[in-house]
Amino acid sequence: MKFLSFIFTIISVFSFLAAADQENYEVAREAAVSKTGRDVDRRYKYAMYEYWHATNPAEACVTGFSHVRLIVGTFSGQDFRGEAFDMISNGRGPSGGAWTGHTAADREENWLANRYFGGDGQIRRVSQPSQYEWAGRVKTGVSNDRIQSIGEGYCRDHSTYNLVRNNCNTYAKWLYNEIKA
Numbered sequence: 001m002k003f004l005s006f007i008f009t010i011i012s013v014f015s016f017l018a019a020a021d022q023e024n025y026e027v028a029r030e031a032a033v034s035k036t037g038r039d040v041d042r043r044y045k046y047a048m049y050e051y052w053h054a055t056n057p058a059e060a061c062v063t064g065f066s067h068v069r070l071i072v073g074t075f076s077g078q079d080f081r082g083e084a085f086d087m088i089s090n091g092r093g094p095s096g097g098a099w100t101g102h103t104a105a106d107r108e109e110n111w112l113a114n115r116y117f118g119g120d121g122q123i124r125r126v127s128q129p130s131q132y133e134w135a136g137r138v139k140t141g142v143s144n145d146r147i148q149s150i151g152e153g154y155c156r157d158h159s160t161y162n163l164v165r166n167n168c169n170t171y172a173k174w175l176y177n178e179i180k181a
Contacts, residue, residue: 021079027113027132028073028080035134042075045142047135047176050084050113053128065131070172071111072138072147072179083144084108085151087171089161101161103171105151107144137181150178 031048032040040046052067073082086108089101108117113132118124154174158166 021081023113024073024080024082024111025075025078028071028075028082031132031134035136040075044140044181045072045074045138047072047138047179049133049135049172049176051131051133052116052126053130065169068167068169068172069108070135070175071132072144073111082111083147084111085147085172085175087151087155087161087168103155103159103161103166105148105155107148107151109144135176135180138179139181142179147175147179151175 028046028048029039032046048071050069050071051065052069053065067086069084069086071082071084073080084107086106087103088106089103112123114126114129115123116126151171154171158171160166
């Protein structure tokens with residue numbers, strides 16, 4: 001009986017990941033086509049912005065959104081494999097009406113559309129579907145490790161989080177500007 005339970009768990013996990021991969025593809029392709037009016041050239045790496053809906057308006061870094069990440073990846077068949085790059089803050093405290101904290105570059109290597117990894121490491125669906133905005137093509141030869149390194153440099157130079165002047169949105173936009181083709 002334990003063996004059958006184990007097999008069922010394995011099948012469930014693979015089914016979940018296959019459905020998530022299809023959603024990755026649909027989200028990325030829709031973002032690309034809505035911005036450019038055409039399909040992508042699959043030889044290149046691309047980027048898009050992922051906006052999470054705010055559950056608390058006081059925490060919105062962009063009107064209506066609580067967090068922004070830069071998603072960088074490639075298309076292959078009916079799949080989009082991406083990684084998420086974002087800036088996080090290690091703490092919060094009021095400072096002149098803006099939330100502050102020490103910044104850090106964060107990276108999620110196996111990005112899943114409309115999902116996040118909870119504090120317990122479990123994959124969770126966002127409460128409302130995220131919104132996606134196509135950024136464009138990434139410079140040829142820029143690895144994801146290099147993108148992470150560029151982001152870490154930004155956080156060293158801009159080490160204090162500020163809801164108005166140095167937030168996840170400013171980071172994502174700046175990071176894409178550094179790697180765009």
